[in-house]
Amino acid sequence: MKRYLPFIAITLLAAVSAAFVIWAHLSRPEVFTSPGGSSAVAGKVCLIPIGEVPKADVAFAAAVLEADFGRDVVIADSLPLQEEYYYEERDQYSAAGFLKYVEANAPREAYRVVGLTAADITIRDLNFLFGMGRCPGRCAVMSTYRLGFYCxxxxxxxxxxxxxxxxxxxxxxxxxxxxxxxxxxxxxxxYVAVDFQRLAMCERCEEHFCGVAAVDREARRARLEAMLKKYGLWQEVGEAAGLTPPPAPADLTPEETEAG
Ligand SMILES: [Zn+2]
Ligand SMILES: [Zn+2]
Incomplete structure (x- = not known):
């Protein structure tokens, strides 16, 4: 299987009433700066709010990104919500449109660029999306709109x-x-499936991620642990078990061990 063919990977989340819904260190998240400058974002993760996003959510996303990569996160000036990406009949925005929007505004020097919106996003026949990432690529978009549903x-x-x-x-x-x-x-x-997931990657995914992103596995887990504790989430994540890679294929059903 061609694992690296560029395509838009739709992400984490939800089936509501049989319809599919899809799903997106430690910080200086209070730094608000423009992504336009070059050196300010070189080698860093750039987080761009799209529309109005509560500062607490922006800061939290920055903290998670810093823990994930061990890189600084620069928070850019917000981009306005664009009506061209709005589906009036659904009262939702296009996730693919937002991803292109982020890519069009992504500083070239940034390591990764993440758009964060509080607006409801979706694609095609899905009910909604939590997020969407370019696979492989540099950019992703995430929505907080539904994170608190059934919660x-x-x-x-x-x-x-x-x-x-x-x-x-x-x-x-x-x-x-x-x-x-x-x-x-x-x-x-x-939502239940999301809550059932661990924050951890399985060993195969973690090995790939740490290899390609060139991050030390133990250091990354330690950063994630520190971030979770800082936000009082250590118990919610299931403590050490939540960061432990999920069981090996032998523990899963045959269907679940098929190559993805
Ligand atoms: Zn996904
Ligand atoms: Zn995996």
Whole structure:
């Protein structure tokens, strides 16, 4: 299977009423600067709010991205919501349109560029999307709109947010959807499935990610742990088990061990 063919990998999340819905260190997230300058973002992750996004969500996304890569995150000036990406009949925005929007505004020198919106996004016949990442590529877009649906606590919402972020970044490094049930790169159908996933990648996905992104596996796990503790999410994630790679294929059904 051609794992690296460029395509838009749709991400994590949900089936509601039989229809598919899709799913996206430690920080200086308070730095607000324009992505236009060159050296300011060189080698860094650039986070671009699209439309109005609560600063707490922007800061949290930045913290997760920093933990994921061990790189600084620069928060760019917001981009306005574009009506050309709006589906009036659905009252939603085009995820693919937003991804192109991010790519069109991505500083060339940035390591990764992530668009974050509080607007509801979707694509084609799906009910909605949590996020979408170019696979492989540099850019992704994430929506916070539905993260709090069917969710009783802010902790759970934040953990979903962290999962979305790690998932989308995985796509940008060429990771397709994984068949292992609890791997963060699994395509999750439904909110319950998202909550069931670990934040951890399975060993295969983690090895690929750490290799291509050139990050140290243990250091990355330590950064994620520190971030989770900082936000009071350590218990919500399941403590050490939440960052432990999901079971090997022998523990899964044959269907789930098929190459993805
Ligand atoms: Zn995905
Ligand atoms: Zn996996």
């Amino acid at each position: 009783s606590t802010e902790y759970r919402r934040r953990l979903r947010f962290a999962k979305l972020t790690v998932h989308e970044m995985g796509h940008t490094f060429g990771l397709l959807h994984c068949r292992r049930r609890t791997c963060i790169m699994k395509f999750a159908e439904g």
